[in-house]
Amino acid sequence: MHLATYLGLLHTSLGTLADAFREVAKGHGDEPDVERTCEVLASRIDAQAEKLSPIVDRYGEHRETEPERLHTAEFEQTRTGGVGLLRDLQDLYALSSFTDITWTVVGQAAQGLRDKELMDVVSACEQDTARQLAWLKTRIKQSAPQALIVAKG
Amino acid sequence: MDRWVQSACVLCSNGCGCDIAVKDGRIVGVRGRADDIVNRGRLGPKGLHGSWQAHGKDRLTTPLIRRNGELRETDWDTAMTTIVRRSQDLLAESGPLSHGFYTSGQLFLEEYYTLGVIGKAGLGTPHMDGNTRLCTATAAAALKETFGSDGQPACHADIDLCDALFLFGHNMAATQTVMWARVLDRVKGPGRPRLVVVDPRRTPTAEAADVHLAPLPGTNLALLNGLVRAVIEHGWLDREYVDRHTLGFEELKATVEPYTPEHVAGICRISPADLMRAAEIFGTSERVLSTVLQGFYQSHQATAASCQVNNLHLLRGQIGGPGSGVLQMNGQPTAQNTRECGADGDLPGFRNWDNPEHVEELARLWNVDPLTIPHWAPPTHAMQIWRYAEQGSIRFLWISATNPAVSLPELGRIREILRREDLFVVAQDAFRTETTELADVVLPAALWGEKQGTFTNLSRVVHLSEQAVAPPAGARSDLDIFLDYAHRMGFRDRDGDPLIKWKDAEGAFDAWRECSRGRPCDYSELSYERLRGGSGIPWGGERLYADGVFPTDADYCEDYGHDLLTGASTTPADYRARRPDGRAFLKAAEYTPAQEQPDDEYPFLCTTGRSVYHFHTRTKTSRAPELQKAAPDPWVELSAGDATGLGLSDGDVVRVESARGFVEVPVRIGRCRDGVVFLPFHYGFQAANELTPTEWDPVSKQPLFKISTVRIRRV
Numbered sequence: 001m002h003l004a005t006y007l008g009l010l011h012t013s014l015g016t017l018a019d020a021f022r023e024v025a026k027g028h029g030d031e032p033d034v035e036r037t038c039e040v041l042a043s044r045i046d047a048q049a050e051k052l053s054p055i056v057d058r059y060g061e062h063r064e065t066e067p068e069r070l071h072t073a074e075f076e077q078t079r080t081g082g083v084g085l086l087r088d089l090q091d092l093y094a095l096s097s098f099t100d101i102t103w104t105v106v107g108q109a110a111q112g113l114r115d116k117e118l119m120d121v122v123s124a125c126e127q128d129t130a131r132q133l134a135w136l137k138t139r140i141k142q143s144a145p146q147a148l149i150v151a152k153g
Numbered sequence: 154m155d156r157w158v159q160s161a162c163v164l165c166s167n168g169c170g171c172d173i174a175v176k177d178g179r180i181v182g183v184r185g186r187a188d189d190i191v192n193r194g195r196l197g198p199k200g201l202h203g204s205w206q207a208h209g210k211d212r213l214t215t216p217l218i219r220r221n222g223e224l225r226e227t228d229w230d231t232a233m234t235t236i237v238r239r240s241q242d243l244l245a246e247s248g249p250l251s252h253g254f255y256t257s258g259q260l261f262l263e264e265y266y267t268l269g270v271i272g273k274a275g276l277g278t279p280h281m282d283g284n285t286r287l288c289t290a291t292a293a294a295a296l297k298e299t300f301g302s303d304g305q306p307a308c309h310a311d312i313d314l315c316d317a318l319f320l321f322g323h324n325m326a327a328t329q330t331v332m333w334a335r336v337l338d339r340v341k342g343p344g345r346p347r348l349v350v351v352d353p354r355r356t357p358t359a360e361a362a363d364v365h366l367a368p369l370p371g372t373n374l375a376l377l378n379g380l381v382r383a384v385i386e387h388g389w390l391d392r393e394y395v396d397r398h399t400l401g402f403e404e405l406k407a408t409v410e411p412y413t414p415e416h417v418a419g420i421c422r423i424s425p426a427d428l429m430r431a432a433e434i435f436g437t438s439e440r441v442l443s444t445v446l447q448g449f450y451q452s453h454q455a456t457a458a459s460c461q462v463n464n465l466h467l468l469r470g471q472i473g474g475p476g477s478g479v480l481q482m483n484g485q486p487t488a489q490n491t492r493e494c495g496a497d498g499d500l501p502g503f504r505n506w507d508n509p510e511h512v513e514e515l516a517r518l519w520n521v522d523p524l525t526i527p528h529w530a531p532p533t534h535a536m537q538i539w540r541y542a543e544q545g546s547i548r549f550l551w552i553s554a555t556n557p558a559v560s561l562p563e564l565g566r567i568r569e570i571l572r573r574e575d576l577f578v579v580a581q582d583a584f585r586t587e588t589t590e591l592a593d594v595v596l597p598a599a600l601w602g603e604k605q606g607t608f609t610n611l612s613r614v615v616h617l618s619e620q621a622v623a624p625p626a627g628a629r630s631d632l633d634i635f636l637d638y639a640h641r642m643g644f645r646d647r648d649g650d651p652l653i654k655w656k657d658a659e660g661a662f663d664a665w666r667e668c669s670r671g672r673p674c675d676y677s678e679l680s681y682e683r684l685r686g687g688s689g690i691p692w693g694g695e696r697l698y699a700d701g702v703f704p705t706d707a708d709y710c711e712d713y714g715h716d717l718l719t720g721a722s723t724t725p726a727d728y729r730a731r732r733p734d735g736r737a738f739l740k741a742a743e744y745t746p747a748q749e750q751p752d753d754e755y756p757f758l759c760t761t762g763r764s765v766y767h768f769h770t771r772t773k774t775s776r777a778p779e780l781q782k783a784a785p786d787p788w789v790e791l792s793a794g795d796a797t798g799l800g801l802s803d804g805d806v807v808r809v810e811s812a813r814g815f816v817e818v819p820v821r822i823g824r825c826r827d828g829v830v831f832l833p834f835h836y837g838f839q840a841a842n843e844l845t846p847t848e849w850d851p852v853s854k855q856p857l858f859k860i861s862t863v864r865i866r867r868v
């Protein structure tokens with residue numbers, strides 16, 4: 001069963017995503033709303049990972065060898081300036097979209113397996129991921145015109 | 154005394170109807186208008202003394218321009234030509250996003266509307282906001298999130314009719330004295346309503362309360378989640394009303410579920426019994442009126458906490474009836490108009506920037522290309538405007554009728570921004586202020602009483618303020634200044650006619666009536682003629698939402714709303730999918746601890762606030778001898794316990810210091826709860842905002858003046 005592999009992947013990618021949000025928070029302290037919201041979202045991603053943990057353990061016993069290397073891109077260093085902020089938020093958007101679709105994949109399997117516990121976790125975490133994406137999109141839309149048209153440096 | 158001239162007071166959001174006494178072409182006093190529904194003849198100390206005594210003192214009467222680093226006197230033509238040249242150069246070089254406008258909550262409706270049209274249809278910049286961002290942005294946001302549009306549901310008469318009055322973060326005795334007098338009529342009279350006050354300080358308002366809840370600064374949302382939970386838990390709700398008129402009950406219930414009295418008491422450091430008493434008063438009184446102000450608006454999770462007040466009323470079906478409703482208060486006298494007319498960046502007439510049909514409507518009205526009107530993202534809020542200026546992408550900043558060098562958070566940073574070489578700053582004011590001293594061009598403006606216009610108070614009551622006297626020679630009304638700029642810039646409509654077609658206040662008002670027609674804030678029935686004599690008149694009738702129908706219809710609403718935790722916008726498609734169709738939203742969020750938490754280095758929580766004797770940064774009130782004498786200097790308030798712990802007594806001078814700056818002020822003992830200190834924010838010297846953080850609420854974008862951590866030592 002490949003679900004175990006996928007759960008592992010999801011678990012790792014949540015860790016990567018939370019780190020990335022924290023990194024952006026740290027790198028953009030001059031944008032207090034970005035700093036603050038990224039921290040709040042990071043701690044919610046930690047909570048997602050925590051909810052998933054027991055399920056990863058449960059399926060982990062049945063883990064098969066990976067069909068192929070599944071991994072998420074790591075977030076590298078934050079950038080500076082208006083365009084830098086925009087790029088960093090876009091990177092977060094990409095990472096967050098990856099966990100979003102991974103939750104969807106896992107959710108489908110949970111339904112197939114009639115795993116009620118996993119289904120509940122997926123539904124709560126999908127909502128939370130939608131919130132991340134919505135915030136990122138809102139903030140990106142706000143920043144884009146200024147960064148691309150008038151920002152210097 | 155030669156004559157009385159009709160007006161209303163512009164020193165707080167109550168907007169008391171008054172008459173101005175004129176003798177020999179000068180203002181010599183004011184009196185309350187007995188037939189006004191707001192104040193019934195009363196005036197408070199600020200209105201009586203502060204509204205007119207500054208008029209003859211220290212006025213700016215000639216434009217100033219910076220040459221070789223110094224502000225020098227110049228003439229109007231030179232000043233305006235300089236402004237227009239810079240504006241046009243920047244437009245040619247980098248377009249309208251290089252322009253920002255930072256206005257006020259103290260101008261008149263006509264001035265805001267004119268400025269709004271200049272910004273949106275003339276220049277096409279989304280960078281326009283008022284200092285109302287600092288005072289009432291959360292009121293507007295909470296009303297939009299819950300009811301679909303701005304607009305205060307309740308009215309002043311509800312004070313006379315309620316059985317319970319809740320003041321959430323509202324020290325009414327200091328901020329709206331005449332409103333408070335109306336409360337005292339009830340509290341000291343027969344059939345006393347029960348009074349609940351939420352405030353971390355034991356203010357005179359709190360002393361009058363049956364229940365005083367003093368949560369730690371930054372924990373309002375936990376408290377409110379606890380109150381909502383208790384009301385649901387005890388079944389003090391009107392299930393039928395909730396089912397018919399609201400959306401989101403199950404989510405609300407789930408969100409507040411963890412906030413048991415004990416849990417809340419632990420977070421807020423209050424007694425669980427007091428919490429339950431307050432909940433019971435809310436849950437069992439026949440008619441409840443709530444007001445909300447800066448203690449909530451300028452604090453952590455401001456919009457979420459303020460929405461919970463709306464939710465309490467919706468749960469009980471207590472909205473729009475006599476004596477039952479909510480006033481998401483305004484702070485400044487004309488803040489409501491900044492919001493209505495689009496001078497805070499929103500589209501005029503409570504139109505929705507995310508609704509293409511609303512943008513089209515404005516484009517038709519103004520006869521401009523809809524693409525000119527900025528609507529690709531939410532309007533830029535003040536804190537972001539300052540950030541863009543700090544980063545050098547806004548290079549033209551026009552400040553009118555406000556003093557950000559005292560009123561914004563983290564003043565050291567604000568001064569640095571204002572001093573930037575690449576930022577051209579226009580400051581328009583009646584007096585020299587901390588801000589004008591840092592401007593490139595200073596324009597002398599007329600004051601209240603020296604110009605004509607209307608404004609709308611905290612309960613939607615519109616007053617006409619007539620011109621009583623001429624401004625001092627050399628000063629011009631803000632409206633005339635904006636019109637002159639528009640004229641010199643040559644803003645045109647699609648037919649090549651002047652974009653702005655009015656030439657005076659009444660013409661602007663009539664244009665606004667058309668703009669507001671059919672919108673929630675519909676002024677089309679009002680006119681200068683109707684507003685003359687008698688009382689001020691509310692738009693929308695005495696109360697809103699008596700029928701339980703809210704302006705949430707997707708085609709009509711002012712905003713599609715936000716996630717209260719992060720401020721993420723709800724998309725038009727998601728909003729429509731919920732089919733609100735006139736139902737109100739029961740929105741909620743979990744409590745999260747504020748970013749600044751006391752530690753060994755900065756062990757105290759500092760909150761800032763108001764004194765009864767002053768308004769804003771004291772440009773007027775410090776020039777009124779009675780007010781100035783009553784509160785000439787800033788101070789810091791400490792609890793008796795904390796003072797003893799630090800070995801301090803009354804009058805000792807201490808340094809209060811945060812990570813951002815410090816003030817040195819004498820100590821006053823009393824009023825605060827242990828661990829919390831208070832600084833008045835009015836003073837330009839030893840200014841409280843040296844200490845406050847650059848941080849804001851995710852939804853309303855209102856800065857968090859009420860929470861910074863500080864240390865204290867004797868000097």
Ligand code: SF4
Nearest residue numbers: 162165168169197200
């Ligand atoms: S309560 Fe407000 S509006 Fe009324 S007189 Fe006092 S300051 Fe003026």
